[in-house]
Amino acid sequence: MQKIDDSKLKHVLMAECDYGSLFGSNIAKHAQLMKFSPQEYIVKNQVKPDYLFYLVRGKAKLYDFLANGKDTLVDFFTPPCFVGEMELMDTQSEPFSVQVIDDCYCLALPVAKYKQQLLADPVFLRNVCLYLAHKNARNIKTASQNQGFTLSQRLSAFILLTSHDGRYHEKHTQVAEYLGVSYRHLLYVIADFVKAGYLQKDQRSYRIKDEAGLQNLAWEVNLSNEWHEKASDA
Numbered sequence: 512m513q514k515i516d517d518s519k520l521k522h523v524l525m526a527e528c529d530y531g532s533l534f535g536s537n538i539a540k541h542a543q544l545m546k547f548s549p550q551e552y553i554v555k556n557q558v559k560p561d562y563l564f565y566l567v568r569g570k571a572k573l574y575d576f577l578a579n580g581k582d583t584l585v586d587f588f589t590p591p592c593f594v595g596e597m598e599l600m601d602t603q604s605e606p607f608s609v610q611v612i613d614d615c616y617c618l619a620l621p622v623a624k625y626k627q628q629l630l631a632d633p634v635f636l637r638n639v640c641l642y643l644a645h646k647n648a649r650n651i652k653t654a655s656q657n658q659g660f661t662l663s664q665r666l667s668a669f670i671l672l673t674s675h676d677g678r679y680h681e682k683h684t685q686v687a688e689y690l691g692v693s694y695r696h697l698l699y700v701i702a703d704f705v706k707a708g709y710l711q712k713d714q715r716s717y718r719i720k721d722e723a724g725l726q727n728l729a730w731e732v733n734l735s736n737e738w739h740e741k742a743s744d745a
Contacts, residue, residue: 562617
């Protein structure tokens with residue numbers, strides 16, 4: 512994590528996401544700008560975050576670590592969105608891991624200093640409630656997509672979402688669980704993608720060779736997501 516002392520960039524990012532409108536006071540001016548690099552953690556498993564983050568650029572993924580030692584891919588974060596709001600609202604909530612995919616820029620408010628002010632702010636609380644409702648609706652949408660689209664369509668959309676610098680390197684076991692398919696079925700479709708020229712296998716990852724081809728496969732899934740986001744914002 513790196514604190515960015517660039518007031519011009521901070522104000523540009525604030526304006527892009529209308530950050531000030533999330534609060535009923537002028538607390539937004541106290542936000543710090545943080546940068547996280549790929550593979551870094553914005554929030555670590557079972558470690559209470561020191562900040563309420565608002566993701567304004569980049570992509571990240573949410574993990575849950577189970578009692579049997581397995582880590583399960585749960586969800587993704589794309590801007591603009593809160594990170595750490597559950598831990599702010601519910602002190603009993605066990606934090607999940609949030610790991611960076613692409614460079615992430617977050618506006619961050621120190622929890623220790625501003626928690627009581629935030630919890631007494633009806634505008635902020637309303638926006639958190641709306642965000643949580645949209646997140647829940649998105650999870651339902653993901654479940655319905657697992658039934659309504661082919662694995663090739665869903666996997667191509669997943670690869671485009673999780674790739675970094677033109678490479679895809681997610682764990683097959685986690686991806687199979689997230690997409691609701693068997694490990695064997697997933698490997699079969701990935702092998703088809705390699706044969707079709709969409710991907711090229713390297714030692715520990717896959718290089719995207721035909722992004723347009725993947726986008727063509729994924730367009731119905733992405734169109735469904737865009738329609739849902741517009742409906743949620745209406």
